[in-house]
Amino acid sequence: MFDSTASNLTSQQSWVHLIQDHDAIRLLEITILPPYLNTCRWFAGKARQQSYFRIQFVHDIPFISGPETDEKAFLVILKVGYLDGETESYLLPLSFVELGQPDTPEILPKGIITGAVFNQKRGLVVDAIYDERFRGALYFNLVNQQVLLQKTGQLTFHRGRGLADDDSTGEVTSRVLPVDSSNSALVFSVPGQGEKYFLKLYRKLFQETNPEVELVSFLTEKSQFSHIPAYAGSVVWEQEGVPDVTLGMMQRMVENRHDSWNQTGDDLNDFLYAVPHRLFSIKEEVFDRVELLAKRTAQMHLALFNAEPDDSLFSPEPFTDDYREFIIQRFENLLERRYNLLIDNYTKLDPLAQRLAWVFMEAKEMIDEFVDDFRNRPLESLRIRIHGDYHLGQVLVTGTDFIIIDFEGEPESSISERKIKHSPLKDVAGAIRSYHYAVSAKLFGSVETAGIEPDHLQRVSERWFKLIRDTFMDAYLETIGSPHPLFKNSSEVNFLLLIYLLEKAVYELGYEINYRPAWVKIPLKGIMDVIREIEKIRIADPARDSELPRLQMGLLQPKKE
Numbered sequence: 127m128f129d130s131t132a133s134n135l136t137s138q139q140s141w142v143h144l145i146q147d148h149d150a151i152r153l154l155e156i157t158i159l160p161p162y163l164n165t166c167r168w169f170a171g172k173a174r175q176q177s178y179f180r181i182q183f184v185h186d187i188p189f190i191s192g193p194e195t196d197e198k199a200f201l202v203i204l205k206v207g208y209l210d211g212e213t214e215s216y217l218l219p220l221s222f223v224e225l226g227q228p229d230t231p232e233i234l235p236k237g238i239i240t241g242a243v244f245n246q247k248r249g250l251v252v253d254a255i256y257d258e259r260f261r262g263a264l265y266f267n268l269v270n271q272q273v274l275l276q277k278t279g280q281l282t283f284h285r286g287r288g289l290a291d292d293d294s295t296g297e298v299t300s301r302v303l304p305v306d307s308s309n310s311a312l313v314f315s316v317p318g319q320g321e322k323y324f325l326k327l328y329r330k331l332f333q334e335t336n337p338e339v340e341l342v343s344f345l346t347e348k349s350q351f352s353h354i355p356a357y358a359g360s361v362v363w364e365q366e367g368v369p370d371v372t373l374g375m376m377q378r379m380v381e382n383r384h385d386s387w388n389q390t391g392d393d394l395n396d397f398l399y400a401v402p403h404r405l406f407s408i409k410e411e412v413f414d415r416v417e418l419l420a421k422r423t424a425q426m427h428l429a430l431f432n433a434e435p436d437d438s439l440f441s442p443e444p445f446t447d448d449y450r451e452f453i454i455q456r457f458e459n460l461l462e463r464r465y466n467l468l469i470d471n472y473t474k475l476d477p478l479a480q481r482l483a484w485v486f487m488e489a490k491e492m493i494d495e496f497v498d499d500f501r502n503r504p505l506e507s508l509r510i511r512i513h514g515d516y517h518l519g520q521v522l523v524t525g526t527d528f529i530i531i532d533f534e535g536e537p538e539s540s541i542s543e544r545k546i547k548h549s550p551l552k553d554v555a556g557a558i559r560s561y562h563y564a565v566s567a568k569l570f571g572s573v574e575t576a577g578i579e580p581d582h583l584q585r586v587s588e589r590w591f592k593l594i595r596d597t598f599m600d601a602y603l604e605t606i607g608s609p610h611p612l613f614k615n616s617s618e619v620n621f622l623l624l625i626y627l628l629e630k631a632v633y634e635l636g637y638e639i640n641y642r643p644a645w646v647k648i649p650l651k652g653i654m655d656v657i658r659e660i661e662k663i664r665i666a667d668p669a670r671d672s673e674l675p676r677l678q679m680g681l682l683q684p685k686k687e
């Protein structure tokens with residue numbers, strides 16, 4: 127643990143003049159911040175070879191009350207350079223907590239960056255999210271729609287409809303939500319009303335409005351869809367002639383027991399208790415829940431579809447040649463990166479994963495041919511803005527209903543890619559993949575399945591998945607209604623769903639190789655399922671003049687390991 131009595135940063139200046147002390151800034155950039163960032167879950171550059179950290183911009187956030195000196199935090203925009211590829215920018219709010227004062231706050235060890243002395247005052251430089259004064263200042267600025275002029279541009283605090291008028295006094299207490307994710311989450315309690323607002327500070331920054339703010343504010347302010355936490359405001363860095371940078375977004379806090387991923391895991395445990403007794407039983411309430419989630423998903427898509435025709439950010443669009451080309455290029459690029467990643471990591475995979483990886487590699491030409499079909503196939507369905515990274519972990523369970531969160535899109539894609547309109551079947555594919563993940567996670571070595579014979583487990587799991595998938599699809603399409611311009615006909619639905627299922631599983635393969643190697647089998651198995659479907663289409667259509675040989679699916683028969 128960090129020794130808070132040691133002082134690693136000493137400056138003759140006071141904290142508020144940090145920026146004028148070039149030696150202190152260099153020490154932060156070279157010695158103090160790099161190791162700190164590498165301990166943070168939200169720093170996505172950990173696995174890359176970092177070449178420099180540069181404090182690029184520093185914005186002031188004055189605290190709300192208190193004496194004039196030392197009473198502000200800095201919003202530091204840190205540029206990180208790498209030996210390979212593009213630089214990244216991260217948001218790091220900094221504040222100084224003087225030690226030995228009657229009101230010195232307790233700072234969690236993970237928030238302490240370094241011990242420091244500023245103008246003979248001894249204290250700690252901390253990630254300001256752990257400093258109540260900073261959190262209070264953010265809330266005050268949001269409720270008062272402040273504009274804070276900075277050396278470069280201004281910080282504008284926007285209010286959203288989800289912020290109640292009577293909460294404008296700014297009297298709140300706050301805490302950091304203890305979730306380790308790609309961003310940081312702060313929660314504000316309003317006196318007498320409990321925890322009411324949830325503020326996400328984005329860590330990796332982009333020179334563009336975050337898609338999450340666009341989607342959540344649209345759904346709150348321009349639609350009737352109420353199964354998201356209402357948009358309550360955002361913090362934006364604005365500069366003349368340059369696109370805005372979104373630094374944070376506030377929503378209503380949602381009381382939740384857990385998310386749909388955990389709930390599905392509990393449902394699966396129930397299901398698995400009966401399996402050793404050769405009973406196949408899924409409770410009715412499980413089907414009810416799957417149907418309800420499908421319905422909420424479809425209602426979200428209908429709300430996004432119903433944008434005003436002149437709202438170019440949201441209005442539906444056809445499958446243009448440009449879009450088709452974009453998808454094909456992106457797919458080919460993704461496939462190449464994944465094949466390389468698999469080759470580099472092949473020897474680290476267990477025997478089943480190696481067999482699955484082998485079939486995937488063998489299927490390359492067939493996949494290419496299938497994806498290529500996207501170029502010319504007549505498609506009259508429509509594309510809209512979608513969630514973009516939809517899975518069961520993005521759905522909070524509230525009593526008997528659901529609330530959908532985290533509209534930031536796929537972490538691996540650029541911000542402009544995340545704003546591209548797709549068929550909503552891409553989100554549907556995300557949900558279906560997630561059910562497949564849930565059952566597969568149990569299948570591959572969980573305590574609940576330890577005593578079940580593998581072949582039997584495989585059979586019942588597949589049956590469970592197909593029933594759940596079909597229940598979801600039926601309820602989803604029924605809610606959308608037929609005919610509907612989003613989906614021209616069932617053959618388009620089937621084709622698009624296969625494309626997005628394949629793309630999602632291939633995307634997941636990279637996520638698992640990088641973060642959870644033991645789960646690499648799960649997306650590989652998902653890829654196999656799509657490959658089987660593609661084979662069926664090829665076989666059923668003798669008119670297709672394909673030279674490609676049949677795949678060696680026999681490799682996938684269970685083997686004693």
Ligand SMILES: Nc1ncnc2c1ncn2[C@@H]1O[C@H](COP(=O)(O)OP(=O)(O)O)[C@@H](O)[C@H]1O
Pocket residue numbers: 303305307308309310311324326355377378379380381519531532533534
């Ligand atoms: N409005 C909300 N109310 C309550 N909890 C929330 C809310 N939004 C998110 N959370 C909780 O915070 C976690 C992180 O939020 P998420 O939007 O997924 O952040 P990230 O972009 O960092 O992945 C979620 O898994 C959920 O538990």
Ligand SMILES: O=P(O)(O)O[C@H]1O[C@H](CO)[C@@H](O[C@H]2O[C@H](CO)[C@@H](O)[C@H](O)[C@H]2O)[C@H](O)[C@H]1O
Pocket residue numbers: 308387515517518519532535536537556559560561563564634637
């Ligand atoms: O961090 P995010 O929520 O933005 O999403 C990333 O991490 C997810 C894992 O937490 C990952 O989702 C994959 O694993 C889930 C189970 O943990 C499963 O339900 C999803 O279907 C599967 O895609 C997601 O892909 C990644 O972008």
